[in-house]
Amino acid sequence: MELPPKPDESDCCNSGCNPCILDVYEEQLRKYKNKTLNTKESTKKNCMSLTTYATFELIKRVEHTADTCLLTFQYVDKENIYCNSCEQLHLIYKPGQHFLLKGHSYYYKDNQFTRAYTPIPVENNDLLSFTIIVRLYEDGNMSRFIKKLELNTLTLWRGPYGDFEISYKFNYILLIAQGTGIAPIFAVIHDILRNEECETFLKLFFCCRTERDILLRNELYEFSSFWNFSYEVFLSNECNVKCKYNEVIHSNRLDVNAIKTYVEDKLNKNVQILVCGSEIFNQDMLEKVLSCDVDRERIFLF
Incomplete structure (x- = not known):
């Protein structure tokens, strides 16, 4: 486990989202300080963080039903532009966990909000991309935000969240x-x-x-x-x-x-x-x- 990066105060959208990015940071910092020396750490680094937003590009949009669509996002390294060749980075999460997308009003950029989306397994996605299924409502801040997203738009995500773990002990x-x-x-x-x-x-x-x-x-x-x-x-x-x-x-x-x-x-x-x-x-x-x-x-x- 790495020392979690401290989020900027401006990363908090003050909309009462759960979990709040500042609360998550404090919890991750506590876990980091209490970790034992014999904890086995993965050699891979997650390209998404619980406490800071990572940039993902919308690379694919497929209409699924009349009011739902499948959106695929690809990780973007701000310094190297794309990070497909970066062997140290993977998008790491467990089945059933979710990510938080940060959106904003197109009229008032200071009006920010988040919503949780769970990635679903899709063939041909690489280790730095994920796909979500989204229902678009006539009204709703995030629906309006997503409807206007065009291909190649950069978006902000954090996660993964969720404590469910698959157990194979059940018949x-x-x-x-x-x-x-x-x-x-x-x-x-x-x-x-x-x-x-x-x-x-x-x-x-x-x-x-x-x-x-x-x-x-x-x-x-x-x-x-x-x-x-x-x-x-x-x-x-x-x-x-x-x-x-x-x-x-x-x-x-x-x-x-x-x-x-x-x-x-x-x-x-x-x-x-x-x-x-x-x-x-x-x-x-x-x-x-x-x-x-x-x-x-x-x-x-x-």
Whole structure:
């Protein structure tokens, strides 16, 4: 662990973002001072920092659905312009962790804000780039900021944040996602399925509004070719759905009965529950899962 660089006071946007860059610095400084001498350090250095902003260039933009897009960013070294040949630097993060993007109003540059985005695994990304899935709203500061981002625009990021770590001790993992909450869930699924020694069974319950809102649908369908992964989609606002072969889509919201049916014969078989959605969704799912007699320590909310 390296001595964390001290952020400038101006890096704090004073918008109440969590975690605040100044608070993160103090926490990282404390960890640095308390680290033991026998800690093994990686020979690679992370190109992104928890306490200072790193520069990434928008290099690719792909429309995904009517209101979502996939954005790919490449690390830029301010001194060497691009750092693809820099062997010491990697973009290092764990599946499910997120980064914070710093945005600003195009009318008032002093009006700054941040928002969290979770990188998703994408083929052909190099060790210094990442891809996120973004839902663009009609209103919203960050949506307006991202809509105006053009290719080759430089952006500011910090991270990674999030304390989730994949555990391979569970026989079963139920993953429950809502909307763009699929991002960390997708990253976790991808990592586990690529581990040939893992024998954990994965089940995804994906909650969306309509068929058009099923994010990463083709990728999830490809995942279903693995022997230990399956998924079901729950649509809250659509009845007529065209399913792919062997794809399970329900024209109703996810209810406690579906969760109970899945976990009731697995409570004594090391089952874990991962949930990611809005705060209201997470709380609702937590209550539903707890009502199925699942221990709280086996439930993780992103």
